[in-house]
Amino acid sequence: MKVLLAGAAAAALCAAQVPRCDLVPGWTQQGAARAYDASNLFEYMDGNSEGYLLYGFAGMHGVTCVHGGDSILIDISEFADADSAYGMFSANRDPRLPAEALGAGGQVTPRRVIFTKDRFYAELAANPEKDHTPALRAFSAAIEKLLPGSNAVPAALAWFPVEGQKSVRLIPESVLGLRVLQRGYAAEYEFGKAFVVLEPSAEGAAAVMAKLRARFGLEQTSQPAPLLVTDRYLGRLCFMQKGRYIAGWANVAEGHDPADLAAALAARLP
Amino acid sequence: MPDSSRRNFLLAGLAVPAAASAARPSADGQQHPAAARPVFTSPRLGYRILGETGLKVTSVGFGCMITSDASVIERAADIGITYFDTARVYQSGNNERMVGAALKGKRHSITLSSKSGGKTKEAALADLDTSLRELGTDHLDIWYLHAKTKPADVTDDLIEAQQIAKKAGKIRFAGVSTHSGQKDLIPALTANPHIDVILTAYNFSMGQTLDPVIAAAHEAGKGIVAMKVMAGGFRTVKPGNRIYDTLKKDGALLSALRWVLKSSDIDTTVPSMTDMDQLEENLKAMTGGFSKSDEELLARQLERIAPLYCRMCGECDGACAKGLPVADLLRYLTYADGYGQFSLGRERFLELPAEVAQVRCEECSACTVNCPHGVRVSERLARAQELFA
Numbered sequence: 001m002k003v004l005l006a007g008a009a010a011a012a013l014c015a016a017q018v019p020r021c022d023l024v025p026g027w028t029q030q031g032a033a034r035a036y037d038a039s040n041l042f043e044y045m046d047g048n049s050e051g052y053l054l055y056g057f058a059g060m061h062g063v064t065c066v067h068g069g070d071s072i073l074i075d076i077s078e079f080a081d082a083d084s085a086y087g088m089f090s091a092n093r094d095p096r097l098p099a100e101a102l103g104a105g106g107q108v109t110p111r112r113v114i115f116t117k118d119r120f121y122a123e124l125a126a127n128p129e130k131d132h133t134p135a136l137r138a139f140s141a142a143i144e145k146l147l148p149g150s151n152a153v154p155a156a157l158a159w160f161p162v163e164g165q166k167s168v169r170l171i172p173e174s175v176l177g178l179r180v181l182q183r184g185y186a187a188e189y190e191f192g193k194a195f196v197v198l199e200p201s202a203e204g205a206a207a208v209m210a211k212l213r214a215r216f217g218l219e220q221t222s223q224p225a226p227l228l229v230t231d232r233y234l235g236r237l238c239f240m241q242k243g244r245y246i247a248g249w250a251n252v253a254e255g256h257d258p259a260d261l262a263a264a265l266a267a268r269l270p
Numbered sequence: 271m272p273d274s275s276r277r278n279f280l281l282a283g284l285a286v287p288a289a290a291s292a293a294r295p296s297a298d299g300q301q302h303p304a305a306a307r308p309v310f311t312s313p314r315l316g317y318r319i320l321g322e323t324g325l326k327v328t329s330v331g332f333g334c335m336i337t338s339d340a341s342v343i344e345r346a347a348d349i350g351i352t353y354f355d356t357a358r359v360y361q362s363g364n365n366e367r368m369v370g371a372a373l374k375g376k377r378h379s380i381t382l383s384s385k386s387g388g389k390t391k392e393a394a395l396a397d398l399d400t401s402l403r404e405l406g407t408d409h410l411d412i413w414y415l416h417a418k419t420k421p422a423d424v425t426d427d428l429i430e431a432q433q434i435a436k437k438a439g440k441i442r443f444a445g446v447s448t449h450s451g452q453k454d455l456i457p458a459l460t461a462n463p464h465i466d467v468i469l470t471a472y473n474f475s476m477g478q479t480l481d482p483v484i485a486a487a488h489e490a491g492k493g494i495v496a497m498k499v500m501a502g503g504f505r506t507v508k509p510g511n512r513i514y515d516t517l518k519k520d521g522a523l524l525s526a527l528r529w530v531l532k533s534s535d536i537d538t539t540v541p542s543m544t545d546m547d548q549l550e551e552n553l554k555a556m557t558g559g560f561s562k563s564d565e566e567l568l569a570r571q572l573e574r575i576a577p578l579y580c581r582m583c584g585e586c587d588g589a590c591a592k593g594l595p596v597a598d599l600l601r602y603l604t605y606a607d608g609y610g611q612f613s614l615g616r617e618r619f620l621e622l623p624a625e626v627a628q629v630r631c632e633e634c635s636a637c638t639v640n641c642p643h644g645v646r647v648s649e650r651l652a653r654a655q656e657l658f659a
Contacts, residue, residue, distance in 0.1 A: 051335065051360060092364065095364075176341065177345075
């Protein structure tokens with residue numbers, strides 16, 4: 001396979017694992033294969049590379065396949081870990097469309113497939129305008145087998161109640177738009193937004209709670225206690241610490257109790 | 271051109287504490303209202319006119335690309351930021367949907383832009399219709415052709431798409447966004463009567479190269495929007511990166527924004543913001559001008575990065591008398607020095623043709639490569655040869 005060396009390959013995929021056009025009979029490679037890392041991704045997707053770097057992008061291998069007048073661009077990105085790859089997937093999936101049982105999570109539309117497996121995120125885009133679903137599914141299935149690692153979804157997804165859930169995603173920085181909440185998961189519901197912030201230690205989580213109290217103008221307490229506030233933009237919200245986690249709800253609609261919801265969420269945490 | 275307006279006066283009323291009504295549980299289990307305290311003071315906003323579009327926008331706008339919580343955008347609009355920028359491709363469209371939700375009810379008071387990377391008229395116009403639907407609006411104030419790097423990228427077909435969209439009332443103004451190749455692209459856009467606004471990467475490390483073409487474009491009536499204003503001249507500088515952390519620690523990020531704003535040829539900026547703290551920091555750039563201390567801070571940063579980091583502008587292509595691919599070698603060195611990935615740098619170096627890999631800069635009496643950005647090319651190449659060969 002011809003490889004475009006202008007883009008240095010940083011991804012850890014071995015040669016047998018990079019995407020190939022012969023994964024589906026009848027398709028052939030057009031042009032050189034692509035390989036990029038964090039330092040030159042902008043050469044390939046200027047204007048959108050930050051969206052990848054935000055999730056800890058490590059590298060990308062890609063190839064363009066053609067068959068008759070159809071073409072499919074296949075790009076496999078590698079991220080720092082499976083959570084980050086899932087985060088990239090969850091940021092890019094359309095929450096209004098159904099998920100596909102593909103890898104740890106996938107989505108198939110007539111011209112596009114995205115899915116994640118372990119620390120990899122796959123994107124397949126087809127041209128021209130028409131339904132390419134059969135070819136996209138064939139390539140996706142082959143690539144899923146090709147990629148190493150597990151199809152397990154991040155453990156954090158199980159923390160959020162499924163009932164009424166519209167979406168759940170990893171927020172790589174500033175959960176709720178608050179810098180002090182550095183990284184966590186957030187799930188949207190009809191009646192509010194649940195979140196779990198991940199801190200390295202219980203002490204770290206306690207320090208974050210203290211900063212939240214300061215930010216919202218509340219007195220510091222010596223005992224861990226839930227933090228209940230009403231914010232102009234985040235509505236009725238509650239923060240609650242459990243070990244190294246900070247769980248809570250924001251924008252809670254009337255008829256629901258933020259403290260009760262936060263307590264129930266905290267109870268689901270390990 | 272700062273402007274003390276009635277809006278600034280009114281904004282003081284919006285500078286309420288984030289915790290408009292906070293409550294805390296006490297020992298008796300009851301909720302007691304906590305004393306509200308101001309956590310944010312609305313700054314004095316500065317406005318500028320976006321070229322001949324006549325649009326009046328805040329000099330600090332909002333780049334929504336990596337924002338993950340709508341509350342930050344909503345708050346920025348309430349504070350008085352009037353320019354918001356997104357793109358069809360950001361988060362595969364989820365970003366436009368979030369921006370639309372955050373700005374619902376405020377559309378009449380803000381300037382909204384999006385972009386299409388469509389390569390054909392049909393693809394671009396289809397993107398536009400999707401953008402309008404996702405943003406919940408019937409028109410964009412500015413619609414950019416996304417991430418163009420050379421004049422040939424701005425095809426007649428795409429210009430026609432913008433003209434069709436204008437006639438249909440779907441966009442008010444046509445723009446082009448560019449991250450690289452500006453030296454050739456911006457003059458071409460300046461000469462194009464159909465382009466109203468240019469969105470360009472621009473920061474304190476690029477001034478010498480870009481100032482003349484930006485000034486000419488502005489003089490010609492083009493609206494100029496700056497992005498990547500805090501990149502420190504190093505494209506991959508991100509939170510967690512050593513250089514970013516240094517910039518942030520020294521307060522240089524705010525200085526970098528102020529540096530851009532001191533140019534009267536820049537009408538507005540679209541720094542990315544992910545949280546309220548960043549929003550507040552960036553707004554401070556509108557309250558004070560570029561000071562001597564800002565200048566000193568950036569000079570130190572520039573001194574630190576300029577000799578080391580290649581901006582990949584391409585000026586050195588073919589300049590080495592020995593035929594070295596200068597930009598590539600500098601990038602390999604960055605793998606080792608900037609990212610701690612020595613093996614990757616060496617691997618790339620060893621892939622060079624033997625006759626190139628064997629060149630030693632110390633054998634030349636004088637270097638024929640002169641970097642316009644001040645990278646000490648021969649010194650850096652010699653280091654690459656010493657490290658990798």
